[in-house]
Amino acid sequence: MAAHPDHKDITLWRERIHEWYPDLFKQTYFLPSVHMNRTQYEVVQLKSGENVLQTSTPGKPSRLSSSDTRDDECQQKVLKCLHRLKEEHPQVMFVLSQFEFVNYLNYSCFAEAALQLPRPIDLKAQNDHRGEFDVLIIHRHYGIIVVEIKAIGDQMSDLLQEEQRQKIETRVLKSIKQIQKEERVLKYLLTGLLKQPRVLKTLMLPNATKAQLLDMLNNKPATRRDLCKCLGIPQDGDPVPLCLTLEDIADPEHPDDVTGPNRWWQKRVIDSGPDPSMTDALYLDVVSRFGGPATTVKVFCSSEPHLAVVHQSDIRTPGDGVEEMGNRFTPVNIVLHPEQVDTLNNDKLTEVYVTGPPGTGKSLILQLKAIEWIREGQPVHVVSTWKESLAASYFLVKQMENPENTHLIQLHHLELDDRNDADNILETLGKAADDHDGKLFVIMDEAFAYSQDVLNDFFIKLRHRVPKLNLWAASMFFRERPKDMDEIRLTVPLRTPPLITQEVEKNSKMKKDPIVYQYTEPKSPLPAEGVQPRVLFHTGEGHDEDECVYDCIQCGKNIAGELQQLNVGGADRASTSPRALQYRDVFLLTYYGNLHDTQTDDSGNVTEEASGLIRGLREAGIPVTILVEEDHTMLKEVATMEGPNDVFAAQSTEVQGLERKIVVFAQADGLNSENEDRGRLQAMSRCTAQLIWVKPPLPPPDKISH
Template identity: 35%
Template sequence: MASTQAGLVHPGDGLFEKVVNDWYPRLEERAYFVPPVHFNMVRYDTHHVGGQHSPHTDQVQVLVPKAPVKTKRKREQSVLMSDVQNDRTTQRLRACLRALAEEQNEVMFVLSQLDYGDYLGEPCYSAAVRCFHSPKDFVQEELKGKDVFHRGDFDILIFHREYGVLVGEVKTVGDNFSILDLTQKQQDAIVAKKVEQAVKQLNKAEKVLAHLLSDLQPPPRVRKSVMLPNIARSQLQRVLHNNPQLEEAVCQCMAVQRGVNPVDMCLCADELSNRNTPFDLTDDVMTKLVVWWRHVMTSQCPDTSFKAHYRSVVARFAGPATTIKVFSVSKPRLHVHTEGEAVSEIGRCFTQIILHPDQLEVLQRDQRLVHLLGPPGTGKTVVLVVRAVKWLQDGKRVTIISPRGFRSRAAACIIYDQVCNMTDSVVHHNLNRLHTDVMKDTSVKETLQRLAADKQGRNDEFFGVIDESSGNTDYAHPGIDNQFSKFCEELKNLFGDLLHLWVASTTKIDAPDWLDQVPLTESLRSPPVIVREIKQSVYFASDQCPQYREGSAPPPSDGPPVRRLYHTAGRDGHCGEDLGQCVQCGVDVCGYLVTDLRVGVKDASRPPRSAVSPDPLRYRDVLVVSAESSLTDDVTDPNTDEVVRPASGFVRGLRQGCVPVRVVKSGDDAAVEQMARMDGPDAVVAADSHVVSGIERHVVVLLGSEESTPFKDARFDLISRCSSQLVWVLPSSR
């Protein structure tokens, strides 16, 4: 679609719309938020960890989150408490607007924290946007010679297909009132000042928008709202009542009609979720939020002319020529336009080598016998890896033990490969892997005999690390903990005081009391949206696993919302009760992966951008796992290559959309290790739930119910494999 003014064709519009059609394929059907998720301001200190005698250049570089500070010194790279408060408020506001859009089925495009100067500001598109109006060529007359009018930003900018434009000015005032010793009069004075600022900024934003969209005829209707997420309606009502001039300014700014309470046009704490549970909206809060939305937006007549311009306007404000910046430590400027880019970047953030200060302290203490205990995603494996690196750099022989047969093979493989990647190849001959199964007496006996034979003629110390020492819940067995404890005792009997052993588990196993228990409970490897799902596991209610605790520094992001898809047996092409055998479920997931997340899109097909953008999601970034039944691949006749038994319906559904799928089964050690290393062809991995311990993927597709029982708990075992986007295929409750 071309945008015209008096017969003038704007060549950039068509170019941008083509990209937008790819980036936002359901633009006419649903709400989009850009950036798709909010990225928090987080700073890290860099620490080098290595052997006692290893040079600085050989030591492992780890990131340690920096706690926010109240004030910072000049040139200090720190995050202020006020930044944290702003992040929390923005995140909460976006979550509520997203819930509103889903509840009301609104078709709209929501931009947050867009600087005026970033609109059509990409240098590589300067020729294509030359015919559009820019903030830089608009200076308010009374400010000439004093200030340029293009400085500023849109806190919240909503383009609604039916009702036009809404611009919101957000003020986080009130977030710290509870800890400040202020009188009501002092609080009200602060609120009044912030409301006055918001009115001025909204009026400015309206003029900027009028200039940027002046080529559209008729010009779109611009609505405005003061947004005070931490201020109650009653307090705002009192402030306006005591300040008649301010109340008049608010009414003029938001075009409040006679007889309408101006507070109804403002978004206050009453219409939003609780600050302590920002992602939980009660029915009462949703009702109030919908009332505000109707007051400010949908109660008025639709802007019928804007519907024709909707796609074109989105193409300008959220297309490749506009910079959508998010906070990033490692990259000076980071573009994140699409959901797939957000998922990729969040996955990268949560899979870095990050340690909390207490974990760093554990490594520096150099203890001999340690049991790391903590819920999934708290960095236990990372600590084991760094521990093994330190030993290896000190010239020690290190053994990585897989204690539960094929169930812990992937975890041991990951530790082995990460240690190799962090150390010089000249020391790799001192790194060994040992596979055993503590539930099988013959396997344990063979392992101990091998270790005893290796010990013959040597009096060396034994340095070993064991991950995933507690079994997955689907492998729960009354004697597994006891058997593992016996195995540890055998190691101690064999090596005595020469034993150095570090063990990690997620549940409270019956570990020997001579292992010093070190709790690790701050989440590091999964975003909070995933942690909230894991917390609903029966294992926390039964006190079999330590509870998560909040860290001193905020996470990089809350993460993308969980995407739930439903298996409607007997309807919409879905068949049977087994989700793994439903072809339509595979087709639905394929559509989401390819269309919404753009998995598998090659770099060559991406539009040029001068700023850095996250890596596109690959097929191998996706893990499919079923909590109900195993997924199978085609079985072929070895003589004719004909398929004698087709793959699971879900696998066939993915392949119908040309998504390559590799099925990994229990017992196929080579395939399990290839999955752990992310080797082989670029393909989605569909794996048995028994073999995914230790695996991390940016996208996890989970098939199964939300039911949590001691012997089948997908929340604890499988969701924790996700470092970014969870796609949950569920039996329909409708």
Template identity: 30%
Template sequence: MASQQSGSGAIPKTPRQCYDRSDGYIMHITQGPAVECAPPCSTSGSPGNQAASPAPPLMARSQESEDQVLRLSDHEREFLNAWFPHLESESYIIPPAHMDTVHEKMAYTGEGERIQVLKTQQQIDIDESIEVRDTVHIDRVLKNVHHCMNQIKDKAAREKEIMVILTQAKLGVYGADTQSIYTGAAARNTNSVKAEPLNLKEDFVDLIVIHRERGIMMAAIIPQTEDDPLAVQEELKKAAAYLKQARDVVRRSVLGDLVTQPALHQAIVLPDTTRRCLEEVLENMSDLQELQEGLSVESGRNVSHVCLCEDDMADQTRLDAWWRASLERNEGGDHAMDTATYTQLVARFSIPLTTIELFLSRQPRLQLWTQGHLVHAVGMEHGRPMTCIALFPQQFQVLEEPPDDYDVDVRILWGPTGTSKSIVLIIKGLFLLRKGCATVFVLQTSDDGAAAAYLVRHQVRETAGQGAGSVQLVNMAGVRNLLGWTEGSKEKVQAWVEELCQHAQTHGRVHILADEAECDVIAEIYRALKQRHVRFTLWAAGVKLDVPADMKRHVRYLTQPLRSPPAVVREVEQARDMKDGTVPAYTRPPVSAPCDGPPVLTVDHYGDRYRGDRQGHEGDDTWRCARCGELVADMLRDLRVGCQDNAPHGQGGLTFSDVFVLGGMNCDTDTPDDHRYSPAPFIRGLESRGVPTRKVAHNDTEAVRQLAEMTSGPTQRAAGRGRDEAVTVANENTVWGLERHVVVYLDTGSGAGHVDLTGRLRSMSRSTAQVIWVKNVET
């Protein structure tokens, strides 16, 4: 996102890490050029915020330093209220999680098609590209830094400390030789520091902490030294010189016009160097004067105290000691800051540095992710549209494997949720159409499989770019009921088999795909076609498959999670059906996830049996509580759902159609509000906060079809915007087979056993990024 001149009204915020598309196959993280960024939505500019009763502007809540209050522009105030709504009471870390770079390779199947496949760690280890190995290594050490700072933030929160932590800042990019940088404050305030060019040459990754009480800490991160004493010594000298220069620049040009001068502290982080190596280097250095000046310490021993090493990061006691040592020193200025100064500093560093004007603004700069940006990015990484899919080697091998014989090509894909069984079916359908087959039949075998069947049909047809007749959906739901086969149901299967036989006589072969399949129905069709000596392709997939003995040789297990990030997978793994073996267990993928989170968020519902203060909650079930709806709406607002932010490369931010609200409630009829299974009260709470909703009945086939065809990708969704821009509220079985960035799970209130059976497996697994769990508290 391109930085603008300070009077332009746009946020000068550009990416250091951003998503890009590579040959239409995979979404990955790259160092990218700046692209345009619109300002954050205002508290009245989107449906989600119109009735949200926003908190008063941050600066309006403080009566301190009124002359500084006046210098906070409307744009800055709007930014802080939108992205840091609890700035005076909570700590923030930016970005909310470290995003790893994704590496991939091109592979070719036996069908002659090329598919993007994610590289395994073993492949990266032997990769000839030094750049690839370096990015993997740097990602690992920076993720460790981020984890440690999260620990510090969490501990500080328990002790009521307030701060904003920037773990991937870059002060050096503001001083590139090709740029002339001046303080924008000079144009507004004649008492401001004199405008002059800055020159920060080194391109370190910085850690910046803006502490509410103790001032600012700037730490240079040295990511690659690997216990090489010569390399450590050289990098220490560079970091010290850089920090000395950065301190002067920040003091003069970023803080120079503030009435209250905050303290500045310096530190160095060496996440790839052991404490033993550092001590050896310091002992052998004849002159530590440079280090002492750069870090503003009085002795060589203190240099060691303000350096954080690899083994220190794994020890909470030593991590705490480094944190205290880094903030105890005071290089000029006052420790204490009033509210206005703290707010000014957060605005200047996180927008970032809006008081600095860049006349040449096309240089790459840091993108500072909010929690909503993180959810969108992780959702796009895990829930890519078909044109951007990259597979694990496990899924690729299933596609590459030749059929068992010429006449019969059968695969039964069995595995837990989110392991790309549907994607493999869709790619198989594309292969068939591109080889010239006339028709692919998509088979729906159960009422709960409707959404999955519509999704497979839509994706195969649209991605292949062929006509509506190329992919036909056949509804065989309900042919086998709970009591087993009936004469009528067998006749229905036989009638369809007869149609398939006639199709085979004309076209030579029949091709069938079945997602979320009932194994008894698949087995009946399989046996009937074999008995009639029909040449056929039958690929089916499911989570719970009781495969008969004569079909077991066709089973292929897909168990590596590709849809959901690890934080969601860990919740799904607690499902009863996974623990008792009804659903196969996940196996660890050979490729690290781009991000572990975001972590699951929770909202507590105090039901009828709760004996304490219910805090405005009502009803025994979560969906019968308007207060829970209001709290969830506030969380969605904090994630900036519905705000028209422009994320990197025009992907857009989270929209209301990126959200599912799921549970065991009944959405089929407009039942009265007091009906036990109606979600009307919860919906009322959402809408009272300005969140538009769309309730989808289980038997509304047209609505289910529309949901299935509205994929995760913003390009595919753009045509439906306006009509479909609403949060979907549905029974968890209605959307089985679909996915969205954010899933709000409404706990059944029937105890832990029931949530393990349905909620984790049926609802939480639909999420490609963020789960919000509305939990029933009974005691």
């Protein structure tokens, strides 16, 4: 049955594994590289006639059961736990999640080689060909770890003790049966290898505590014996430390604490000792079968027009995951929450100020309202009130226009704090209203003025000049709202993954004397939790710690290494995979202090080198363009993504309202600084998938104030 180890297809599988996972023998990889939640949308039509996707409304019938949502939540918790574990103690392992037996060696183009190897489909007689591994860990040093996850429910504390025991016992017994089945399947799939890796088994109960599990086992001796046998320990042994439970996985007060996962990992894995059979060659062979091109990789997604839960294949590499994550949070299909749909369909709203923290869909609401007006044949005036709203305005115009409607869209750029600019735009807009039966339709994104009450005064004057005014404005700063405008508050994340919003909301502008509203929890699942942010420190070999991060060549090279790991700028991997990330998908942002480019004199002689960060990136082969202040042509190219395929570097305020799949935030100064605080709000919030945070060296522990 076993294929010859030099079979041409199997050799190709190994080559692909080395190509997709270049540090296979140095670090941890997850497959799929991101976990996607099961989500459900319904198609609704706005008043404008535009079809959009709406997140599910609580209480309405749904294709998704509560157990689906609970399983996704548990899967996220477990994967987050493993991510934290490998960050604290780097591991060489390959982690597969929600891996269905049927997807193993099932790509038709590799059928010749696959038919020579054991496959789950061969086990139909025993009915073992159906099922999945919740989590399957292939570890370079400790063999294979089978992880069975069983969600119990979120209301355990409300149950009587005997009810708790019954619920936990039911899940444990189901887990034992599933683990036994998984062990049989694994044993069969691994036949024919020169050596058999060891298989360790464990149970994860994300909703039960160790005390609850122990109480059940003490009162159900037969179940205890069955669990001990399943986990491969003596019948008088203690299985509880070998199981991952609630307190190991999630501590809301200390989310970064890895004590629980470490304790479990030590008991279940490390104390078992290294697996002597697991050599480099065997590790590569096992990974190439389970994660190579002959095996299908699937993630959940919702597809239009039927919007049923389906699968999408080939989210394999870290770059695939970032590309897919960015697409889910900035989709081609527009996704709205029910309250946003209600806002857009409300005819009574004519003068509206949309506010809320970054990533909640403010610009999207303005875009859809403008499209509604355009479809009614109304001219739309997009007004940029200060230099830092121009990028968002360019982006809005790009999203609104098509060859048939460009004559209906006009962009005005001014500095509202400049009295002459303000008077001129009032005159211009007033004449436009006079030419259109007294009606005026205005959009103002990132609306702001430096001087107090300037925006309010402008609104009052414009309303006085144009009684039939329709004006929709947006800003994250709620105190800027003109007094008589209706406030629409958006606080549920829509365009930003939770792992990013968790970083953004740590800024003080949402807490102490807030000027930005805090986020609120979504009522229905978001597409995913997100990609773990990467943190790089300006310290160690090659770094001059006396220099600022901006001036460090090594920091630039380290950023380049992260981008190369994600295959940014590389070739598309396969027709079934997401496209490769482009350099233009990346922002390099600072909060204050400019990165500068090489300066030359009239003779072309270099008078000043580019910032070290820029030089380091370029030396590593990453094309970088620094946004030049007041270069509106370049800014428009950045906003519309029509310029060169380069990483764009800028101060975060210059690209306010724009988003990128990858954001590199270079922090100039130390812990808990204004730079970090503003960077969270105005740089990190631009990210829809992968955040890379470059930090100065941490001060000594005795210098850190808590």
